[in-house]
Amino acid sequence: MLQSPTEAEITAIYRETVVALYGFVSRRCGGERALAEDVTQEAWLRAVREWRRTGLPAVPLAWLMTVARNLLFNQ
Secondary structure (H helix, E strand, O other): OOOOOHHHHHHHHHHHHHHHHHHHHHHOOOHHHHHHHHHHHHHHHHHHHHHHHHOOOHHHHHHHHHHHHHHOOOO
C-alpha cells in the first residue's frame, strides 16, 4: 500500500530544496522576482498534492524542477 509522506518529511524536503528550486526558476525567468516566487510556490503546491496521492519521488528536487520548468513554458 502507498504511504503518504508525513508533514515532517514534506517540511524537511522543502527546507532542503526551496533555495535551489527558487534559484533554478529565477535564472530561467530572467530574475523576475514575482514570477520566480509564483512558479516556486505553484510547483510546491503541486508537489504536496501529488506526493500525498502517489508518495515521494526518488529525487524530489528533480521532480520539482521539472514541474517548475513546465510551468515556465506555459507562461
